[in-house]
Structures are given as C-alpha cells and as structure tokens.
Amino acid sequence: MMPTMFASSVQSPALLAAVTWAVPIAAINWHSVLFLLFAAMACACAVAVVLADNVVRMAFYLVLSLASTAGLFFLAGAEFVGAMQLMIYVGGTLVLLVFGVMLTAQAPFVAIKTSTGDRVLAGMVGAALLAVLLQAAFRVEPWRRPAVATVAAPAATPIGMALLGVRVDSPAAGTPTAAVRSGYLLPFEIVSIHLLVVLVGAAYLARAKRRRSARAIDVAASAVSTVFPASPAAGATTGDTTGRETARSSASALVSGGPR
C-alpha cells in the first residue's frame, strides 16, 4: 500500500482534466508534501523553543517538534522508532518535565531570559553543528529523490529479534559472522541493568525517611541544643529531663524530616 503511494506517477486519463480544474497542480507527491510539512514543523517549533520565554511554552513547542520528528519516522516506514519517539520523549520525558515545572514553578523561574552572551555562544555552537550536518547531508549521493520507495518490510520484528540476539534481517555484506549471530543482546542487557540501577538509586534517594536509632537521635539532640541555645531544647544542656525530652523530640523531628 505505502510504496505505491510514494511513487508519484501520473496517469492521465480523461477524468484528470475534469478534476484538475479544482487543483491546478498536475500531481502531488504526497510523500514529499508530508515530508516538507513535518520537517518544516519540526524546524519551526525547534526555533520556537529557543525563542520562547516561558518554560511551559517551550515544553509545548518541544512536544510539537518531537512529534513532527516522529511523523518523519512514520513517513520513512520506521514505525517502531516513531512510536518509541512518541512514547519516550513526548509521552514520558516531556510530561515529567512539565510536571516538574509545575511543581517547582516560581515566578522568576517560569520566565527565562537568556542573556546576550549566552545567545551569541549558543548561536555559534548551533551554527557550527549545522555546518557539519549540512556538509554530511549534501554528501549523500541520491539526496534529492529516491527513484523507488524503499519502504516495504515491517520494521518491528527484526528489531525485536535482534534485541533478543538473533538477526533475521540481512546484515550488510562483509559483516563478521559473530556480529550477525549475536545481534544486540549484550548492549540491550547492559542498558537494562543500567536503567535498573538508576531506578533503584532514584527510589533510594526519594524514599520516605525512616526514624533513626536512638543513638542518632541523641547525637542530633545535643547538636540541636548547641545550635539553638535559645530554643526550649536549651534545657538539655543543664541536664533537665523534660528539656532533654523536648530536645529529643525536636531532634527526631529534624532527623525524620518533620512530623509525619
């Protein structure tokens, strides 16, 4: 279905004359039109991210830009990559980003003013990157039009099999046999373990603080009485038992991160 759509050949039957009065163009190559549309949207929104002042608006433009990139992936037949892009970047990262912004947003941080020096610096880096990329892009030989659409095979199954360690797609000629056999199992597992470690670490950092041992509370209590001699905990230094109790409770509140 898709390949025939991409190949823009105009048959000109009698009916064509009747319909072209509405659209004065003889033929529209939908593939090119959609590519230009998505590409223009991705670029325009990327520029808008840089130029916008408001963090949430930036996030919104970034969503549009990334979604357009996903559209380009779909257009190229890389459905799995496109869906991944939507899932990870748009659905995951950006929702979390906006969520974080809303949780922490204070007036001075929501609107970001970029200083002129930063702008110049960023512009220089961006221009350098663009130059390199353009050079690489124009070096591609069949840059303008592929004569035959190259989208035919479903993309997900070979990717999945390769991640499990079996390459069912055709590897490039000259690839050593060992690489063909192994697929991407090892990198996949390494990344998985890495993510697991990150997850455990995040859970450890964000966990609810538990009540510490009595010894730790005593140490903290003396620290409190030293730091805040004017507080009710000051009684602790005189050996007054009630004062000691107060210091203990306030120290344990400090240790446990406040009353829960």
Add this chain to the structure above:
Amino acid sequence: MADFLINTIGLPEWLAWTITASVAAALILNVIAGGALVFIWAERKIAARIQDRLGPTRTGGRFGWLQSLADGIKLLAKEDLMPEGADGMLFKLAPYVSFCASFCAFIALPFAFDFVGQRLNVGVFFVVAVLGLEVFGVILAGYASASKWSLFGAMREAAQVVSYEVPLGMCVVVPVMLAGSMDLVTIAEKQSGWLTSWYLFHDPFTFVIFWVYVTCAVASVNRAPFDLAEAESELVAGFHTEYSGLRWSFFFMAEYGSMFLVSALAALLFLGGWNGPIPVATLLGLSEGTGDTANYFVRLLGCGNLLLKATLGVLLMMWVRWTLPRLRIDQVMTTCLKYCTPIAAAMFAGAMLWQLAFPGGVIRGISRPAGEIREGWLEGPGGLPAGRGRVGGMPVAGVPTQAVSHQSGSQAVVKVVP
C-alpha cells in the same frame, strides 16, 4: 479503496489517495463525535437509573435521546470565556492537543480485518503511546488556566497517568507475546473461532490480567473511581474548571473517544476483536475467499461485532463510575504500585511459563490449531506442521534455525525457515 479509485474509475494516484485518506479520517471522526453523542446520553440515562431517577425524558421524544444534540447546540452557542491571568495560546490549544491525541490513536485501530486507517506493524504500541499523549493536553489546560483548581487537577492527572502507564503496558504485552506480533490485526485474527480461542480464556493468567487491564484502562482515561483530575467535590471541575463552550466539549469528546478506544483495545487484545463468541460468519459458510461481496459482508459483520464489544466496555465503565466511590490520591497510587504492577508482572511471568508448558492454551482440543503469522518474517514455505497447537502465538519452535536472505533491489526480503 485507493486501488479501486485508481484502477476502475481512473483517478490519478495523488487524488485517489487524498480521497481515501479523507474518507478514512471522516469515518474516524464520526466514530468519535457520534460515539460521544450517544455515550453522553447513555451515561445520563444509566446514571439516572442507578440512582433511581429517570434522567432526560423530554428532548426528542420518549427517552430524551436527542438530549446530547441539544446540549451540543447549547455548547456551540455558549460564550467562550478565558480567565484574565491565563496563558492565552496554551489555554486555547490545550483541548485540541487532547482531542488530537485521542483521534490519532484511532488511526491504527482496526475495526475489522481490512477496516483500518493505517495498518501499523506496531499497532498496539502506537495506540498505547499516543493515548499517553492525551494527558499533555490536560496538563497544559491545568497550567494555562491560571486557576488553583485546574492546576491541582492537572498535577493529579499527570502523576496518575504516568504511573498507570506501567501496569497498562505490562498487561498489553501479554497478548502481544501470545500472538507473537504487535500488529493489532494479527492479534485479533489469532483469536478467530469460538470464544474459547479468545486470549481471555487462553490461560488463568490472561484471565486475571484482563481485569488488571480493565482497572488500568479506567484509570488511564480518568474515569471514576479514578477521576481525581476533575473531582467535583473537591476541585470544582478540576482541569477544565475554566473552560466553557466548544473547547470544553472537545475535552469531553477526547474523554469519550479514549474510553471507546481502550474498550476497543481490550476487545482486540483479549476478547477476540471482530471474532465473535460464536463464529457466525463461518457457520453461515462465509469465509475469506468466498468472493468479494461475501468478504465485505463478513468484515461488516466483524466491524459491528467489534463496535458492540467496545460499546459494552464503555457501558461497563459507566456502571463502575456510578457504583464505586472515588479513591483518594494515595489510594490511587497504592492501587497502581502495590497491586496492579506486581499482579501484572506476576501474571506476565505466569503467562510466559504457561506458554512454554502448554503452547496450545487451556483447552487444547477445542482451540484452533493454527493461526499463521501473517507478518511473513517467521513464516516458512510450509509453515509448522498443521495440527500442532499454535494458537498461543509464536511457538518455541519458531525461533529460526537458519536464515535465508536475498537482496532484491534496495530492499531486503527475508524468509526464515523454522
């Protein structure tokens, strides 16, 4: 359809594709908008009956069945208000973001074997991914409204939806594993036949995981008892407090669209899709290859079947909404993280082991012996010997032992011989 336009009528290709795409888009739009009209009316009637009331009775004759149309006209005519401190652009765009996400997911949703906007190789994944984007519109609405109620609602929604995507994904993976494909058409086709070949009855684990899926689906579309984002008793109306008129109705079309979508997804993944409890078409002697008209009739029947199942799913959600009390936010999180996720993980492992031990499903004799993998990647010239239980999807024997590949032009065609 495009082929018909090109070959029979003789339209040029670009025009044929334009027409085809427009027709598909219009049909999907009608499913969402028309569905929303019907579902809103149904919801009001069901809510009324559950609460021992009558609900709308006057508009449009006996059952008040034109009530939603009247509501729609009222919403069109209503003034479009915007709070003074609101972020104008985001406030205006937010409902469309929600609606677009809901609409886009329908593109990959098959209604019958050939009735699909764009058949994607990764259909399930695409639908779940795009459905997750709907939350973005809600967050934007909550932020842009410059209202505390809206912001609270949006933040609850974000936390809830992001959490529930995890168990939802795990539930969805199980049918994918059984079918050996992420293509929704393939998954549904694998369950053809009697209702014993539905993945719901494939093994005890899939039966349990279906109910986990139902819970997560209800939560991910923000329906009661998980409707914290718009908790009327606490947050006025949550994220859409400041919206009125047509923009407000876009949120509701998105919500009802998503409800229908997750129900249709449940039907496709667990309830056989367009393959009914009783294979009516097969009993009537109609099957693929009986002729074009017969084929079309079969598909129409299947389409009706799927719509019926999805509608039943939506009605189930309404029943749940008007029966159960709303959970607190900590209870919502507990349900997700302490119950749904571990249960889903355990059931996933269980289904995997079951697949290893009994590849044929629960009732091996009755279940359909072979549903070939339509993707072509693992399909050898002869396929696996017929009669071996393969309803359970990609068999263990399907791991390729040798790969024969040949280049044809620039694209690789690969046949794997099992």
